[in-house]
Amino acid sequence: MASLPLNIAIIGAGLSGLSLALALHQQNIACTIYESRSAPLNTGGAVMLSPNALQILDALGVYDRIRVEGYNFETLDYRDASGQLLEVYEFGGKKKYGYAGLRIYRHVLIDELLAMLKEKAVPIVFGKKFAKVVSETEEEVTWEFAGGTTQSADFLVGADGIHSTVRRYLYPDLETTFTGMAGVTAAVPTEQLKLPVGYHIPVTVSTPQAGFVIAPQGVDGSEVLIGKQRRVAENHDKAGWDRILADKEEFVKFLQKDAEHFPEFVQNAVSHIPHDKINVWPFYVVPKLEEWASEKRRVIILGDGAHAIPPSAGQGINQAFEDAYIFALLLGQADKVDSKDSLGFWQRYRQERVEKVLLLNSQIDFRRMPKEEQDKMPAGSKKDIELSWLFEPDFKADVDRWVAGQVSKGA
Template identity: 40%
Template sequence: MQVAIIGAGAAGLSIALALHSRGIQCTIYESREAPHRGMGALMLAPNALRILDSLGLYQQLRSRGFNFSTVEFRDQHDTVNDTWQMGNQDQYGYDALRITRPAFLDVLRAAVEERCIKVKYAARYSHIVEERQKGVTFQLGDGTRIEADILVGADGVYSDVRRSIAPTVEPIYSGSLALLATIRRRFANEAASTTIKPPQTTFYYGQSNALLVLPQEHDGSQACLGTQRKYSEQSREDWVHLGYDKDKLYDLFMQDTSEWPQRVQDAMAQIDKDNIYIWPFYTLPDLPSWTSLPHRRTILIGDSSSSIPPTGGQGACQAIETAYTLAMVISTISKTPNLPADSYTTSIASWQSARQERVQKAKLFTTQLDNNRLPPAERAKLPAGTYWEAGQHPDLSWLYGAGLATKGVTRVEVQKNRGAVTRVRAATVDEIYGMNENLQNLPRVGTGDGVKGAC
């Protein structure tokens, strides 16, 4: 089995490492000429950290990011109105982790290099030449043609691979622009620093504005300040130009900030214009299929197949889950002899259905969390079930628990059929598949009669 992966971002590196852990050969093709470290940071919850731990990456990541369990919701008077649990060592085995994107990618790339996984840079994907029942041929920009058993598109929200599955689908601008800045969590006024502590992991909500404060180094010495503004859509080139206009970004960031409490204003006073960057929010329409039809040899994962707003920290987490579960299905199929001809397509179809169901649930969770930050008068206009009242904390074991979900997780069963042939079936299940006693490793998929592999 040979898998080709387009894109060397978080999703592409994750599936490469997951495939390698199961003995599946893969090659990553990246259009950039050298590794790209990216900007910003990720919020990783227990559901993703458990997978990364099973791949031997958690301890390195943990030492490079800020570990925490709750986020505070504060109003403009600095009053705590609610807290939200993003992780919990005792309950789920892991606290949440806030880590810069460059640090996250550095750890994954180091593991890819250490494990001798092939990465080819300056290898821009062009198009699919032919897809067959048992393989796919695709072409790079320089004319090189490559044969693979499976092609995985992990090339982001502007995916080129997606054209072969959903040629008319384009990212949709949400109308909102995120402005983010990194600061050192200290005060210029030494007297103030002894009496006013800098904000912790906090969402501040005012009458017309919102601000987040998220530490993201291991000792909390660096923090990200973030806010959101309505902004007209720009071309990709103009977004780049706006990103370099630091004076304009600073003015946008500082609009309507007088309502914030003093310690927030002290923190904002430390913003360096050069450390401000933007994130225009783009979403994808729900795709009917993440895989090519009828053979399903081309598969989309991560932002190329779905997009989740960042509020709940589940965008990267769901991409990592998708990568790991797909690797599990591919591994089980590849290691099972004498499969019927339709086993691959039916298993991938069932995997896709399970993942789409879980991603939709994660999207609803994010919408509810997003709506919690609205002013009470606006929130009261929303339909029931689209937000939570303060202190009304739902059970999140389906999301964070030891098992990827109570429903919508993918199970692959390998069974003998009347003693003659072996069939692989992927299905959604209601059981929670647990971890071993020390919560360090996910169960592995085996092969043979009656073996069940769970993610």
């Protein structure tokens, strides 16, 4: 059993770190966020939130504040260039799953989380870069910041992203794997597209050359994200990516390439692309990690640092919210259950869902392959996609059931 009250340090003020702080506060657990940047990281653009994450944001009191700040939608269409509907993928559903999907600018979501943390007086220290863990005992962990100052807490949580420094304490030699693909996106006014009347977006239009994504954003959908995936021959370090990303015109040309094979509204979409609206997301993956916590269980990693997920099912951020919320629910019961056992349950529970998401990704990737490629795959590959396990979990009931089982075992 952990001695209460607990004191948690969170490294990173991204979406995982901010939502974790809010969830811990709800459990009356004190925490401080340390962020290396002088302001929150905003990689730009909008993100898509699905019902599994929205029920968490609802439980944390965030949903009512953001629902009216984003674009609500329920399905993603897949069409060929002639306009034929190939498939409809659900990304939410008010009736079916309790929540429509929500496309919201990342900075709007971050600002709302920051405002709520401020209202609750949860401290966030910007410009404080975690360097390394100095020591860990059964009771606490001590770490060093860049510059040499040290600090201690009951738990240190690495919410510091895909290239996590905290993770190095658990896995000194681990390297993330670059998938060789990057998402290239831009934002343009919706009216520029001159979409046919009644044409549903979000949509992915597929041709043998590429898949072209169009997704509305802004409360009224007056802007759309447009994008394609691009092969990138080699991995780069940060300086290398920065150099590549600086050549915006190159990405405009990439988005415009093969436009003649697409319907006229795609050609309109790429006819004028402002450089400052271009975004590039190189896809990295973290290999499956046996442990998301150190041996003494005082150092934990979550979010992208524990399991970066490729984008097919749009679950990267949504899964990070799940990590944070369930971790906080379990720590909130630290007076009843040994936190080592809780962490073991947390990782098993979360990893099982992440693995199901990876499987879902491959099902979705399969369906986006050209027909001739699909035909070469084993029969049964094209199973129907069933999403209630993803969109309708009852996290609180699952945690309460597990805690009750542990308590009765100990009784």
